[in-house]
Amino acid sequence: MVLYWIGSLVALFVLFPVVVYLLRGVLQAAESIAPSVDRIAAAAAAGSQDLDAVPLLLTTQEQVIRTVETVADYGGSLDVIVDDA
Amino acid sequence: MPVPGVILIVAVILIVAALVYYLVATIVTLRRITKGLDAAIAAVGEIVDKSAPVEEVVGTINTHLDAAVDALEGLLVKKAGLSDSMGLIEGLYPGAAAAGLRNFPASKEIKPPRIAEVYTRGVLTLARLGREAPIAALSPEGPVLRHASRASSEVRALYPNERQMRPDKLPDSPVIGTDSPVQYEEALTPGVRPRPPVSAGDGKGED
Numbered sequence: 001m002v003l004y005w006i007g008s009l010v011a012l013f014v015l016f017p018v019v020v021y022l023l024r025g026v027l028q029a030a031e032s033i034a035p036s037v038d039r040i041a042a043a044a045a046a047g048s049q050d051l052d053a054v055p056l057l058l059t060t061q062e063q064v065i066r067t068v069e070t071v072a073d074y075g076g077s078l079d080v081i082v083d084d085a
Numbered sequence: 086m087p088v089p090g091v092i093l094i095v096a097v098i099l100i101v102a103a104l105v106y107y108l109v110a111t112i113v114t115l116r117r118i119t120k121g122l123d124a125a126i127a128a129v130g131e132i133v134d135k136s137a138p139v140e141e142v143v144g145t146i147n148t149h150l151d152a153a154v155d156a157l158e159g160l161l162v163k164k165a166g167l168s169d170s171m172g173l174i175e176g177l178y179p180g181a182a183a184a185g186l187r188n189f190p191a192s193k194e195i196k197p198p199r200i201a202e203v204y205t206r207g208v209l210t211l212a213r214l215g216r217e218a219p220i221a222a223l224s225p226e227g228p229v230l231r232h233a234s235r236a237s238s239e240v241r242a243l244y245p246n247e248r249q250m251r252p253d254k255l256p257d258s259p260v261i262g263t264d265s266p267v268q269y270e271e272a273l274t275p276g277v278r279p280r281p282p283v284s285a286g287d288g289k290g291e292d
Contacts, residue, residue, distance in 0.1 A: 052135070
C-alpha cells in the first residue's frame with residue numbers, strides 16, 4: 001500500500017511536471033523555427049525576382065561579341081596603317 | 086476506490102492531457118514550418134533554374150574580352166614597344182603601369198617613361214599659339230600634369246595669378262519663375278515687352 005501511495009504521488013508530482021517541461025521545450029523550439037523559415041522563404045523569393053534580369057546577359061553577350069569584332073577590325077586596320085616599333 | 090488509485094488516475098489524465106495539448110500544438114507548428122520550407126524550396130529552385138546559364142554566358146563574355154585584351158596588348162606593344170606602351174598607359178591611367186600587361190610579365194619591371202601627358206584643348210591651343218605655354222614651363226622631372234579626377238583644375242593652376250581675368254564673384258544668375266523678385270509681363274509679340282518689369286513687393290510699374 002505504501003508503494004502504491006509513493007507511485008501515485010510520484011506520477012502526480014514528478015512525472016507530470018517532467019512531461020510538461022519536455023513537451024513545452026519541444027513546442028518552443030518548433031515555434032522558434034517557424035519565423036526563420038518564413039524569412040528564408042521571403043529571401044529566396046526576393047532572390048528569385050532579382051534574377052529575372054539574367055536573360056539580359058544574352059544581350060550583353062551579343063553586344064560584347066560585336067564590340068570585340070569591331071575592335072578586332074580596328075586593330076587589324078591599325079596594324080596595317082601604323083608602323084611597328 | 087482507495088485514495089492512491091484516484092491520485093494515480095488523476096495523474097495519468099493530466100499527463101495524457103498535456104501530451105495531447107503540446108503534441109497537437111507542435112504538429113500545427115511543424116506543418117507551418119513545412120509550408121514555409123515548401124515555399125523556400127520552390128524559390129530556391131527558381132534561383133537555380135534562372136542562374137544556370139549565367140556561368141556559360143559569363144564564360145563566353147570573358148573569353149571574348151580576354152581575346153580582345155590579348156590582341157590590343159599585342160598590338161600596342163608591337164606598334165609602340167614595351168617601354169613606350171607602359172609610358173602611354175601610365176599617362177592615360179596614372180598608376181596603371183604598375184599592374185603591367187597581362188601577356189608581358191616583364192612590363193611590371195619597366196619604369197614607364199613620361200611620354201603621355203594629356204592636356205586640355207585650351208592648353209594645347211595656347212601652346213600652339215606660343216603664349217606662355219605652361220606645359221613648357223613645368224619641369225619635366227615633375228609629376229604628371231594630368232590628374233585623373235580634376236584635370237582642368239590642375240591645368241588652370243599652372244597659369245600665373247595675373248592672368249586670371251575673372252572677377253572674384255560673378256553676378257548671381259537671374260531668378261525666374263512665379264516667385265521671382267522681378268516679374269515680367271507675358272509678351273504678346275516675341276521681343277516686344279508692353280511694360281517694364283515689376284519688382285515683387287514694391288508695386289512699381291503697376292497700373
